[in-house]
Amino acid sequence: MNKILTLFLFFLCSWANAQIVLKIADVDSREPLANVRASAGGELLGRSDQRGEMRISSSESLLLHFELEGYESMSREVGPGKELTLLMAKRIMNLSEVTVSAFESERPILEQSSSIAVVTEQDFSRFNETSIVNSFNTKPGVRIEERAPASYRISIRGSSLRAPFGVRNVKVYWNEVPFTAPDGTTALNLLDLSNIRNAEVIKGPSGSIYGAGNGGVVNLHSPANPVGGRLSADFMAGDFGMSRYRLGISQQVGNGGFEASYVSQKSDGYREHSAMDRQVFQLGGFFDVSAKQEIRTQLLVSDLDYQIPGGLNADQLAEDPTQARPGSVGQNSSIAQQSVFASIGHLYRFSSKFKNSTTLYLNTNDFENPFILDYKKELGFGYGGRTAFTFDGKLAGKDLRLIAGGEYQSSLTDAQNFGNRAGVADTVRFADKLRATQGFLFQQAEWNLSEDLMLTIALSENFSSLEVDRQIDASGGTTGLQTRKFDPIVVPRFAVNYQFNTYSGVYGSISSGFSPPTIDEVRTNEGSLNLDLEAEKGVNYEVGYRLGKGKLNLDLTAFYFKLDQTITTYTNPQGVVLFRNAGSTDQKGIEAAIDYALIRSQTAFVRDLKIGTAFTGNYFTFANYQQGDNDFSGNDLTGVSPNTLVSRLDLRTAPGFYLNFTHQYVDEIPLNDANTVYQDAYNLVNTRFGWARSFAGKWELEAFAGVDNLLNESYSLGNDLNPFGGRYYQPAPTRNWYGGVKVGFLY
Template identity: 30%
Template structure:
């Protein structure tokens, strides 16, 4: 017989059930990160759209918000300097939300995220940010037009595979590569044990953002005299999958394809990118074939642990036309240097890079970040004077302990850590017998001339602290480096030399003060150094030069960052003075080889400015303009060689001025366009200052149209041109080339007027 509850009791139980359902609360947890850098964002506002309740993320970028919804909740995530996002979240899920930086509030964007996070406007050093839109504003094959818009940075590009990046004049005399500048790719060093950084070997499509720290002010990154370039890889978006195909065709046989597949889940993502580039080249003996494969992946394991992985493979074969003397440069710029043409000189490079980053959050205060990395590099390079065969294997580990402590009216962030780097390098040189064979044969290897093993190891210890109180920010840093080389000539097993550079301690002190919400002043004093490259430590016969020393210098700088209240005008200005001692200078020998010596002292004084103005903004179109400028006064202060006094001469290989003017338009209908004008001053080609390259002006432009078909398919069609006025200019100098002023081969001809067109297809899976 069924039991019947009294009617009063039934209503009471029903009331309890309904009350529980009405009063039940559910929790949504998540992490907010920067899409470009993958770093967590503190103080992002998380708002429940329905209830209007709001909270902010903590120092680790995490949040926990209460909702009464049993199924799903709509959240709005916002942070100054980033695009606001609205997401639908299923109750009980843990999510990762990636915000995109805005273009009109870059000073609010978080920089130096790999170590201590800080808003750009609060930094005590000169930092430039190159965002994804800037990277894609050119043909995405050449890095030089992008970097040359940054005040203080100058990239010379003789060919697609012959480049040199200088920052504030540092590294201008490196023969064929970028030296004296540190470079990192997601906390993985790109600078090898040789002290050289081949940033251009990376596929531009794998980079989402660049940070350029000018001068030796980044204590956690090796305090290179020129500065540090931090590259952030592109990661897949969370909760989205897509496939992309880019194709570019252009002048001089340019054909480039990039294929990308991305998949992002709620807590993990993976990005696969393959690229293939071919160019016939403007000059004789100038063709290039390059293929790259890159994988990036990120995984939020749990609340305390995050893992990321990076793998990159590059295969490059590029023929070398080399530099020309003035007569050939002016009259026959398409020719290769005769000896390089006859030898069919080229470089055949295979590079592999792997790295794993691990972040562990001990608690709200302490975080440990550790990176383990390795690389394998092989190079075969026939040259007129010999054939070089190189092999290098590197391994390293890098770790930092970061802490954040907030007080009532102030905060303290600090980081301590270290880096170990091991580089095993072997170089063999063979006689090149090309002259003994018929024309057109190219290089033929003969007897071995040298077989050198070099172990290049260093360790860095570093510490940084940033104290902020209301409008004032103070930063302190200390860096210790010890570098050791072991060199053995294997053809003579008894010949082995050990050389340990003196330990170098590099301090820094910086200050930033907010005069108002729209105006910040900053200044810093920093010490830096740059050790010689392998080539610079050796005589042409392969013997080690025990007298070679590291360059050292002190940088003094003051500057400001500012914007109007409505942010139509934003900008920055820096004034600096750097004194460098024991400067490394390369001399070209009669056989086209290099010998390096410590030249004395140089002075690097300059002014840098970057101003951006919003000319127009309405519902249909936005138009921006920018002016970037560098005024340089770089000179030898003390330099005497073979009874010749170069003191007072202009520093070799850098221009007196670089000015960039640009305008960019973005339409809501999908049309876009950009034009950039660059004026570069004359540059001394030798220390005697008897030969200068001419000043030149370039105009580059690109227009395009992008749109969607349905909700899943998107396309982007563009066409562009470089050197629109078809100016003749030297795109790179071979400084101090051997010979007299008439026959010395100083000049790499720049590309004349050239065009390209591209199409990008994207499909959401």
């Protein structure tokens, strides 16, 4: 009996040792890769399953060759009894191979009936990785401004007109969770770039699925579920006292796993009083409960402090562009913000044709903002969620996809405004309890009328309200509850998509949009309440053509957006930014993106050589805008460059050396509604070069350096519009260098 048991155990050990266990994933997203073919000597030995796993029986070492459409092939020698994690890199992708999840419908981008820009991790790593600005600004129709380190504005097709600071009029989601607060503002600066793996930017009104926001939608996705285990560390340093380091770990646990990271970034800033200090901790979990259920969790803890140097007038700019606005230093004009954001998402597949995805979130926010004119403190709490049901069926024998769901958000904020005495909060001026609520239901049908033609009809019903309960008003003004409930708004969208073949197609859409004023626009810093502000409403007409074949990508879009009740800014003599509805605007635009791979080889010294160009033409005017005796009708829309051109070159070699080169031309920008002051056109050149290799299937190493603003241009990356005293300019950094290393270990 003992001999039989011994032989049985020996057989089991021998059989186990004869197994080669492989786990295969995407090098960027760490998503498992299914259907990877493994062969040896021309013989197919197996394919990876949905979990990216594969087992090959062999009692000897094998030279395995791995292949998957859209990915670079690779070879590895693997011995029996070994477990190995392989990371495969995508080839230079064309549009026919890109899949996006916009409008709650995961489809190839050629089948999407909307203008969508995809920003990948490769786009992020072309620059210094301290912010999202440069990578997003390579996409047509998209412009992110950074008036000071970590002080962002997002403009999609000129939508930042009403955003003197912060992110407004654009809806942002992070891992399918609403990251935009229910009052319409987004604290995008709480995220580090490492918290974003890729992004999809939907340009133009998208309210039929995403609710308020005429500018569009930004869907951000963080690192996905891990395969195997990985430790990583990054360090970077640069001019103006910049330093950044990151520590990360990802670990597969069963069919799920977790990923955690900690990032610290600091800089002294180019200008006086423009330092920034941010620490971000992220913990994400993925749990594959069963074949039907998945659970995802996210925890984000962010601690951000940054100084606000303020705008300069022309004389101050000429005298010394590095100086702060007079008063900013003495009053410690700055922002300190601590936030916790937690979410849980659940995916349930009722059948192969019917599923539901639901996400819920909670967040807290402690905000402190000493400014030249006052001192603001806010303590807020928010919650909300989103759910979407998807059904794939048939109608009249043709494929039909139905999507229906809803979203709800609410926030409560205790807000106090004090006097500012040398950077210290003084006597309270007014104090409010604020509540913002927004919710909507959405429905969408995608019907394939033929193999080549798809019709989309979508609709949402939107509800929103603001409450300001004034507790204290030291000036003797009215106290008590004041409410603004906006009329329910129905937002439709109609679109068609026609595919000429597998690599090209056209689309057209008509979509409505709306954008109610935010609390910061209704409740201004000097204490007034502007509850009469109306929501912006607009209609967008759009046509587009896409081609993705071989080495060539081409994406062309033309649109016309008619916006009514446009919200614009002006500044009173005390320097307080105020808001008003300013009639209507006509916004005509064209967008074009062309990419071409000059070289794509797996054997030559130069493995990849790719060039690309993105052009944005925004020909926006005030259609009907009169303020007092001033008639601005026909003037160019404030803060919008009519022409922007971005050119890119990317080179990668067999030894691992690479070069990324970017040139951006920005046409002159009108800085006031009267079009009497412009920022001059400028040329911005950025480059990054480095070396990256992996060793023994375990180690990953990269060393890099780069230079921003190579031509040493004088420009502002985010001007103040219609300011009092001519303080238009927020000077951006001159030429500056950076360098760093990245290390990763697979275990």
